Amino acid sequence: MLNVTNNNLEGPIPSTLENLRAVQFLQLSHNHLTGQIPTFLKDFKLLQNLNLSYNDFEGAVPTTGIFNNTRPISIAANKKLCGGIPELNLPECNTTKSKKKNSKGYLKIVIPLILGIAGLTVVVFILCHRWLRRQRKGSSHNLIENPILRVSYHSHFKCTNGFSEENLLGVGGFGAVHKGCFDHDGTTYAVKVIDLFRHGASRSFVAECEILKNTRHRNLVMVLTACSGFDLQGNDFKALVYEYMDNQNLENWLHFSSQEISEIEEIGG
CATH class of the missing domain: 3.30.200.20 (Phosphorylase Kinase; domain 1)
Known part of the structure; x- marks a missing residue:
């Protein structure tokens, strides 16, 4: 669980939050967060509850993953949001050519960054997994358990x-x-x-x-x-x-x- 409600946080949700793939409850409400809702949140398989209400998010709401159901998410009081599943009753997004160009330029930066973070996470996971296996085989002394x-x-x-x-x-x-x-x-x-x-x-x-x-x-x-x-x-x-x-x-x-x-x-x- 990560709960940072009522902390006067500003700016967009950082991309490094993508590393928290085991999070189940994510509470970000009642802050001053801006920018678009990160698309990587829809890929969090274990996420059960997401509260983004009372911020200043804008742009399209994802439609897959946790965003495919209105029960586990809350996006109230974000007046600049659009799209999403019909049950959210949000206005349609205005897709202009300029926005498409900006989104393409944004994706050129974000996608390599996300792939780099994901690759680094995988490498660290593999190294930690191998180290833990060696520790279990080579020693009966476990520093975490003892x-x-x-x-x-x-x-x-x-x-x-x-x-x-x-x-x-x-x-x-x-x-x-x-x-x-x-x-x-x-x-x-x-x-x-x-x-x-x-x-x-x-x-x-x-x-x-x-x-x-x-x-x-x-x-x-x-x-x-x-x-x-x-x-x-x-x-x-x-x-x-x-x-x-x-x-x-x-x-x-x-x-x-x-x-x-x-x-x-x-x-x-």
């Missing part, structure tokens, strides 16, 4: 004890990784806080998000969610939240520390 994954800066700050040293797991080229724990169920996670003061850190964050959302491997920790907001000082804050693995880090497994080497030598000696 509200605990929507973690703010304040939650991270609390769960990591203020990003303290005792919770520090490691430091990389563009940030530090801390260990955190959710309050409500005790789930442990790892959060990589991006150091945005480093040159290229923002681009690295975006690139990492793009790569990790499309990458699934049994030897890679799963990315649970991303966080973008502001810290307590009002600075930008960006972080990635991972599943926590308690086997330390790869560097410790590849390169033993001096203390560990001494312990191994003692055992072997």
Whole structure:
């Protein structure tokens, strides 16, 4: 439902409204809207009620789609409207040559624009559909269905004890990784806080998000969610939240520390 009644809106109905093809109730009455009634409204298959009354629309009323019945539409107090189905009792439209020329010029602009918007909408729908399919297949964690994954800066700050040293797991080229724990169920996670003061850190964050959302491997920790907001000082804050693995880090497994080497030598000696 979209209801903008009594808002003193002016000008024509924008063409971008065509993207709302799932709308069922559209209320635009008691404004100062002008121009013709957009023809794309007749193509809204789910539209059940359309109220355009008490505006200043002009020109012909469509005759198909929702306009084929007087019950679901209201166009009262639009004195410049004409045509439509007979039940509306509107005057006939005066079709002059000049109006035809203007309409042809208008269509040359509007039709490519509508086709471009429609094409872009289709592409976005296909990409979103594929992304959702990959998410369902590759992960049991759904960010929309699982509200605990929507973690703010304040939650991270609390769960990591203020990003303290005792919770520090490691430091990389563009940030530090801390260990955190959710309050409500005790789930442990790892959060990589991006150091945005480093040159290229923002681009690295975006690139990492793009790569990790499309990458699934049994030897890679799963990315649970991303966080973008502001810290307590009002600075930008960006972080990635991972599943926590308690086997330390790869560097410790590849390169033993001096203390560990001494312990191994003692055992072997």
